[in-house]
Amino acid sequence: MSAIATEAGLAGTVPRGRAGLIRQAITERKAAALGLGIIVFFIILAVAAPLIVPYSTTARSCAVFAPPSASHWLGCDDGGIDMLSEIISGGQISLIIGFAATLIAMLIGGGVGIASGYFGRWLDIMLMRITDYLLVIPDLAFAMVIADVWGPSLSHVIAVIAILEWATTARIIRAQVMSVKERVYIKRARSIGAGHARIIGRHILPQVGPLLMANTVLTVAVAIYLETALAFLGLEDPSTTTWGTILEHAFDRAAVSAGAWWAIVPDGLVITLLIMGCFLLGQAIEDALNPRLRVAHLSSRRWALRPLAGRGPDAI
Amino acid sequence: MRLRTRRIRMALAAPLALATAAAVASCSASGAGSGSSGGVLHIGTTYPIDSMNPFVAQSDYSYAVYEYVYPQLVQYNARLGIAPDFARSWSVSPDGKSWTFHTVPHARWSDGTPLTAADVAWTINEVMKYKNGPAGQWAGLLEHMTGATAPNPTTVVIRYSTPVANVLAQMQSMSVLPRQVWAPYFTGKGSGLKTFPNQPPANGKPMVSGGPFELVRYKANQYALFKRNPNWWGPKPKIEGFGLQFFSNADAMVQALKDGQVDFVGEYTPPTAVAALKKAGFAVTTTPSISMKTFIINTNPHKTTHRELLDPRVREAIEYATDRSQIIKTAWLGLAAPGSTIIAPADGSWHDSGIKALPFDLAKANALLNAAGYKMGPNGMRIAGGHPMSYNVIFPPDERGTGDRTFQIMQSDLAKIGISISQQNMDDSATFNAISHDSYRTFDMAMWDWVPPVDPDFMLSVVTCAQLGNNSDSGYCNSAYDRMYAKQSTLISTSARRALIGQMQRYLYAAKPYIILDYPDIIEAHSPKWTGFVVAPVMGSVNSLSTQTLLQVHQS
């Protein structure tokens, strides 16, 4: 921090340990709280889905593309199924896909990242070439082929998204591990004979943990995004109701031409809201972990002038 | 929206016959209606013209284009009867083995070279040479054919090894190719036949044409533009030209119609958009078509698993539990006719109206299953052969959209009679693979569709043993049926052929390899500024059956 900042004592109270940092990140930034709120809302909605769903999501309960009415707040889709119930229960599976895919991506990505970052040399080169390939290949095109190969069942979609997303995580974690590995206390730990497992467990994981957390939240956003894109291209099992398949059915049955905006807009907004929530939270945690955000020397707002404060007559 | 080129091309090879007159729009051939001539008809479609090479193309709009760009000996009239085209008249020898056609005199190709019977003979003989190789796609048209000769510029004689019932239909769908363009490719191994793009030359001159229009500009998967062929020997079309524009999805196509970017939208207008289009003042025509949605149950006697499906009472019970009216109301919004036999009513006289589909009657279905001894097991599923009656239904992408909703309705109804089905999604290739796997011994059920040509020969052939591994998607194979099929293909007299075909339909309906769910309507929409469309039960107005529509269509 530059001289001014220290003098101005802007550092505030430094939170204890990384976990505290995240808690502070959430409390301090409104956006993070909003993000967390959105995610929790959707999780509760998904868990409570079976209880609060007004109509069944497989049986017809209204006319095809019936407009929103008192009994059907969000109207009905092209199969005469209540839109609101579909969105609520659709959320359940979309979240499962999102979180499951992210979990797998984190495990693989984290593992590969730590392994190649920590052990380096040939293992690093080999793993990095694979990650390069996955980063190089356009993920949607890759997903299209894989989903087509395996057939569009739920577990395949999760596997496809996981395969695509672990590469970015591996890259980020590897960079972090390599920087941590160089730190003195790691060298000292090794010099006193600590085994690799101990070093990774005691020293590297706690450092990498929060970054992994932030990345996890961002990956959930990407996973949901990919899920809807895959479903939209018809690569997801249409018999399961997810936010993606709702949009696909609407598009397949020309909801736009039928003027049935309620078959498209609410579902789209719900997806956007969840992705925004994940993004806000992930971004906030990342900001908290990144202490280098200094006081800006330049800003559109200027320092203020105040009238002369009173001083003794003969003071210099 | 999936790309559905493959299933439609069935309209290609086998003979075509138009449906009954009821479906035909008012305007008659002579074009009595007033309205200015000229103008360009903009047509929108969600099926791209995948290639202009008739030995490669598979999309049905490609074949509609050949109808308008190349001459055919005969065509269909408004009443689906065979009408003269390049051939003014024709006769068949008493033994039924040789057909003589008298062609239009002094006809010329668009580039001025004379168009005579010699061109017809040349095309037939050249394709015969390569029909087992690159020209394989036309093999069906030339079955049992031994050769063709052109004794004089206006007569061509085609000889067959045995009498063939649908010669006229075959000749309707065989295009006569310009010798001056194609001769160099009918040489050597004929590999050039498939790689020749057959598109307008780069210098902007149109492609050589023998039909009412000539192809002026073509961009694969984008558009194809046609102008009047100045040298055409037939009646002059009213419009100056027309264009086919490709859209990757129905919404974009309907939006283009609403914006006026497109004047006419054929074949796959989504049923859900019909109400909105009518409200917006567009002319929407719906007419029964001969395409059908099928629910396939494996009838292969050598079936390894779930052999209870071979029990006719089970298949009957499944048909009783099929609520066709609900399917039509929800999946098709009323724009379809309930299914019965594999030859659709819109196919005219070939359809056996005597066959009545089983009504929707869950009580009867349960009674049948109980009588057959399949007791109700735990969690609402009947037990057969020691395991629950739960089956995988193979589901190709073609069925997405309306098919999903149809499946949901059948799923809930079958559950009420103790049978559970689950949707097994896969793409086109994988679907055929799954059905024909291990020579049709493993699959239980499937949902697919057929858009057959008008002449029943092809649709009837699909369930013959000869087609196993090729066209058969049911695995049905029955020697008695095959004998009937072979016989009908040689009956020259239509009344005898019609009687036999009716008997075949009844035989098949009893065996029930298919439960025909419904016959979806053709749905077309066009801007009120145009009129003169001749709707046909295959592909609607712009089709590969005749050139009527684009000759008569004009701005009102």
Place this chain on the structure above:
Amino acid sequence: MRGGDYVIRRVGFALLTIFVAITINFFLFRVLPGTVVTDLARVPHATPQLRHALTVQFGLDKPKWEQYLIYLRELARGNMGISFATQQPVSQLLLNDLKNTIPMVTIGTLGAIVVGIATGILSAWRRGSVSDHLSTNLAIAFYAFPTQFLGLMLLILLGGLLPTSGMENPYAGVFGTQSTVARLQDIGLHLILPALTLLLTLYGEFTLIMRSSMLETLGEDYVLTARAKGLTDRRVIARHAVRNALLPIATLVALSIGWIVGGAILVEYIFSWPGIGQALWQAINQRDYPMLQGGFLILAISVVVVNLLADLAYFKLDPRISG
């Protein structure tokens, strides 16, 4: 030249990655159940001879390894084989499609980068103000919008005003004279909606990254020095802050190229834009191996090339990297 071996090393890595891409591509498509021949199933009277002829013609009867070697030899000669569906040489078809995709994707991406960087700088400079919160949240919102949903919304809202499908209105040129300028204008009009959709889904990420990078740069001492030298805020930002803040953007563009291509596929699907995304989509449906392999290869190469360019740009921009 400074860091000569740095360039060679980066190019080496790029070539290795492309080779890995070729190999994985080849086997990836051989895993698909069913071949194009089965795809020809239900062709009426497609005689068994035809099926055999096709199998031989496409070399599907040889063992996979032999097919792979043939594929490599052909590739070296620049021949990507012929498309099963249209029998035309793949390289010609794909280059055609690429020719249509590149303008749309470039305009959309460049637009996104420019808009992203501009809003990023502005909201960093006006940190904490209303315009900062507005532009940041808007960036996050648009970034969160699923591309297909955004495309559909634009289709509905702007459908009447702007052409919503295809790349051009072909009729003008054929049924009447149309100067090349008019034709370009027409294509330009058709370009607006697809490019706008791409721009809106991509710009958000650039805004956020640029904003945090700018905030960090504005905290550096040389910004204080520049201000001390009497430069106006605008000059300090332009001369000193932006150049340093742009460094992470170069790598971000490279990393997000895969994402851009994904967006392009969805946009082409909605607006019927005859590009490589559309071609890939149809190729997957028709099980058209050569087209799929060719398409993937071109995409992989373009992504690798862009990554390489980003590395070199970063290397050139930042003198501290000795290479």
Place this chain on the structure above:
Amino acid sequence: MSLIEVRDLNVWFTLPGGRELHAVRGVGFDLDAGERFGLVGESGCGKTTTILAMMGLLPPNASVAGEVRLAGTNILAGGEDTVRPHRWTDLAMVFQGAMNALNPVCTVGAQIAEPILLHRESSAAAARKRAGELLELVGIPAGSAARYPHEFSGGMRQRAAIAMALACEPKALLADEPTTALDVMVQAQILDLLVRLSDELGLALVLVTHDLPVVAQICQRAGVMYAGEIVETAAIDDLFHATRHPYTRLLFAATPDLYGDEQVVSIPGAPPRLDEPVTGCPFRPRCDSVIGRCERERPLLRLAGGDGSGAAHAVACHRDDAGGSGAPRAAMGAGGTP
């Protein structure tokens, strides 16, 4: 009237929590051409903020009161817009962290030429030539103008920064701990350079540092700052030998001299938090000669009983008002005298 007159300069920082931090509390001093004035004090006493405030280089959450008169006019009167024209033309600055005070992606020559082009020359060639001369002036070959900051050593970078500061012939140079980051040998060269430039160019110099020997070595007058205000200011000899304020005295005691024959005594406690109001003398908690008034009343900087030997000697301590002064410590060790 002297070249620069700083009168009652106050700076507040509003913290995120809403609290206010009073970093500079009524600092005042004068500076004549060619005069070298030292500002000394522990880190966090507001000395850097003072010189930054003189040039208006404060972050947006700062607010300023008081005057900085340059040839009679108060340059802070209109805020940022009135002070900007004076930056680098009248007042220039050299920063402590030489490492990143220079823009890493621009050549050193370009960064020096930039202010010249802005304020003085119109042609780039002339500015480049002037930049070369300035580099030679500070002992760096003109040819290295085309190189980048990371290719310079610490000392060379500080010399380049000084060259840059002299680009527009400023009247005064504010140097914020210019040598702290350098090793002793290079430190001596930089200090000699500053002295030479000050004498040759008549450049006034304000040297902010916590390093007393450096102040003793090159400054003529100095002011000791504590908790945001000047507690004692005098000519360098009086300050060292006639120390009047207890803090100054303790400060000297806490500075180890070269020969180490004195016992180093550290000052107990820590400077007060600037974000809380202070009653009485801010140094009271750490002072070793507290009297009654120190509790209640805040001492103001007043001219002490001058010993008539020249520059005024002012101190802000109640003991001083009472005539007696704390027993001055024995004169500094040999190293202390200039």
